[in-house]
Amino acid sequence: MNARDSSADDALYRTRHSLAHVLAQAVLDMRPGSTLGFGPPIADGFYYDFILTEPITEDDFPELEQRMRRILKKGQRFYREDLSVADAFTRLDEMQEPYKREYAAELVDKNGLPSLSFYRNGPFLDMCEGPHVDTTRDIPRDAFKLRSVAGAYWRGDADNVMMTRIYAWAFADKASLDAAVSAFELAQERDHKKLGRELDLFLIDDDVGRGLPLWLPNGTVIRDELEKLAVELEFKAGYERVATPHIAKADLYDRTGHLAHYKDSMYPPMEVIEESADGESVRETYMLRPMNCPHHHKIYASRLRSYRDLPLRLAEYGDVYRWEASGAVSGLARVRGMSMNDAHIYCTEDQIKDVFREVISQYDEAYRILGLNDYGIRLSRWDPDDPKGREKYVDAAEAWRRSERIITELLDEMGIDYEDAPGEAAFYGPKIDVQFHTVTGRDETVSTVQLDFAVPPRLGLTYIGPDGAEHTPYCVHRAPFSTHERFTAFLIEHFGGAFPTWLAPVQVQVLTVSAQFSAYAREIVDRLRANFVRAELASESDTVAKKIRDGTTRKIPNLLIVGEREVADRTVTLRRYGVKQQATMPLDAFEAALGKAIATRSLTFEL
RNA sequence: GCCGGAAUAGCUCAGCCAGGUAGAGCAACUGAUUCGUAAUCAGUAGGUCCGCGGUUCGACUCCGCGUUCCGGCACCA
The missing domain is CATH 3.30.930.10 (Bira Bifunctional Protein; Domain 2)
Incomplete structure (x- = not known):
């Protein structure tokens, strides 16, 4: 159904596809009388579409997952059966699966298929091309997780009925699942709507x-x-x-x-x-x-x-x-x-x-x-x-x-x-x-x-x-x-909100170790601003630790720390966003390097 | 637009299931503190609990309608 499915024979594909059947079985168990749409494997798992007799929400996921695990434990064997077109139609009518029936008719019409295949595992029967695992015991019980429930039009056409789609992650082992779920959660942190609010964009x-x-x-x-x-x-x-x-x-x-x-x-x-x-x-x-x-x-x-x-x-x-x-x-x-x-x-x-x-x-x-x-x-x-x-x-x-x-x-x-x-x-x-x-x-x-x-x-x-x-x-x-x-x-x-210096809303923030150094800090800010650098002075009443925390939270790319040593030597201590190692350098050298990084729109800021 | 879910302080959330008119942390403000690397201390203020209607002696809590947002689907010049 999409380009990634070319590896139809590989084990993960079979696992995901078989899990889709297991999900469908569990859903039909929970909501008898519901009917089926499509249930393909996708890049990181699978989904299945249903017309449900009663809605399912994410609150139902624990129960649904438990039912699925029970099915996996049973070791239901997958049996393939090829039926002639006429027999297949009769069976789909018996199954009371109008959408599968519609699709079958189209397959026969368009592709001229002589027969249609069905897969049975336990009580569950589905018209399906396969392939599947041998038994549900071959599917790891801890490597899938229901993700979300969504609406989706039958066959992707807004003129058709709206079905309920349940998405799930599924992988070969728990470690891969955990990795995918935490990558997903990490990505949520970079959502531009969230960062847009946090960074006042x-x-x-x-x-x-x-x-x-x-x-x-x-x-x-x-x-x-x-x-x-x-x-x-x-x-x-x-x-x-x-x-x-x-x-x-x-x-x-x-x-x-x-x-x-x-x-x-x-x-x-x-x-x-x-x-x-x-x-x-x-x-x-x-x-x-x-x-x-x-x-x-x-x-x-x-x-x-x-x-x-x-x-x-x-x-x-x-x-x-x-x-x-x-x-x-x-x-x-x-x-x-x-x-x-x-x-x-x-x-x-x-x-x-x-x-x-x-x-x-x-x-x-x-x-x-x-x-x-x-x-x-x-x-x-x-x-x-x-x-x-x-x-x-x-x-x-x-x-x-x-x-x-x-x-x-x-x-x-x-x-x-x-x-x-x-x-x-x-x-x-x-x-x-x-x-x-x-x-x-x-x-x-x-x-x-x-x-x-x-x-x-x-x-x-x-x-x-x-x-x-x-x-x-x-x-x-x-x-x-x-x-x-x-x-x-x-x-x-x-960028996860951490923009390169040339794009950053605030390019440099100057923090003093204590207010007695603020004259020097202000001089630095004034000099930078005179050269059109977006520089600002951090609040005076906070501790150094607090100011660093604030600057970091705001993802300001360059924090300059000035205290007694810096004032004495006319230097600055540069703390780059996301870089552990700080460097103390003459103010002039910093200005030159910064100017160059901005002018060349550098992503990294070479010193 | 469609299916489902959600909406409580600027932000993150608790309270609601079992109705008796709100609470925390952070942010803000005020004061003290002047400190060398990711949260100094104390105090103050902040809410038409999304809106409108209904049920009820009484609604943030239950019900209906609407609005907006979120997850998807459809759409995307």
């Missing part, structure tokens, strides 16, 4: 609205530093910055096609009525913009463009608003108002590959600076067979094939490994998504490069070619730093 206030974060001073520093970096990288690559308003007339989004595809996830229209000079009232409809491209397109279209002007690169950290589904909104990761690291590159078809190369190398540079390397590339393509395709994609088969071919060739030429993802394209064209594996165990799209063949012609964008005739440019959309919101959420978790 942002807040979300009900009176302002769901999904509309307010950036606090500390968080704003991170935003500003990221934006500064983005602007530098873009400047070097020949981008020109523009600034455009947060709203536009609804008609514009009608012409681009955004309304047709995304109306439901836009804030509703604002109607205004104005009186014109001749006394007529003129009604106009405005919308909060859900993306910046139409505004940039209008800048492109504001004058006649020659092929000599291309590629033309327009960049803006643009604020956009999207009516994200209530259940999707979460912290900074998914919001309704966001600031996007946007740019649109207008180019000819011949230039597409070069533009992509340039953008990809910019991504490499950005990731290198931030020390990000745990990611994969996904080629997000059109899916011509998608039953909902008419709503999801522009209808232009030839243009889809053409643009996808260009990008596929490019990826191959660059020797980039990618995951092919039909059905993940934007409505206006294919894209390359950078999928990060986050420390909290999720996969998420952080950056993206998109090839848009559809919107420029709709807005009548043209350039004059060498042949003297009008042509339509392509538009490449790119956002290496995603939105400030999502990217910061990602970085908070990546």
